[in-house]
Amino acid sequence: MTNKIYYLASCDTCRKIIKSLPKTASLEYHDIRQNPITEQELEVLHKLAGSYEALFSKKAQLYKSMDLKNKNLQESDYKKYLLEHYTFLSRPVFILEGKIYIGNSQKNITEVLKILS
Incomplete structure (x- = not known):
């Protein structure tokens, strides 16, 4: 399995984290805005995470504006929203x-840096 990062290029936090990664890190970069996650990719993430909810960002602006917290x-709703809009993926997601x-x-970031160093 390839080491991979799912991130958002326009996200300052993601950019800062990527900048902190060792230059030698061999990672496949997947910008979720340019290249939305497929259902097949989401299934792989789901299998590793144990649930769709674990992958879901409750900090997303859409989460608030759609009043999803109420x-x-x-699980089927989390999956639907994750496939519908990239903003619902808790970022970044590393598979290492x-x-x-x-x-x-x-x-998380400390663990990731330890593995990639």
Whole structure:
């Protein structure tokens, strides 16, 4: 399995994290705005993450504007929204050595840097 990062090129946090990665890191870069995630790719992420909810960003502007926090979302809803709009993917998502790292928490980024160094 290829080491990969799903990110948004226009996201400052993603850009900062990518800049901090070792220059020697061999990663496949996937900009989710230019190249939306396919259902097949989402299935791979889902299998690694254990749920669609784990991949879903509740910080997304659309989450607030669509008033999704007041809806009782099921796994099928999370999947639908993730496929519908890139903003719902918690970013960045790294797949490294068959493991998934979702989001930009300090713990995640420290782990990712350790693996890539």
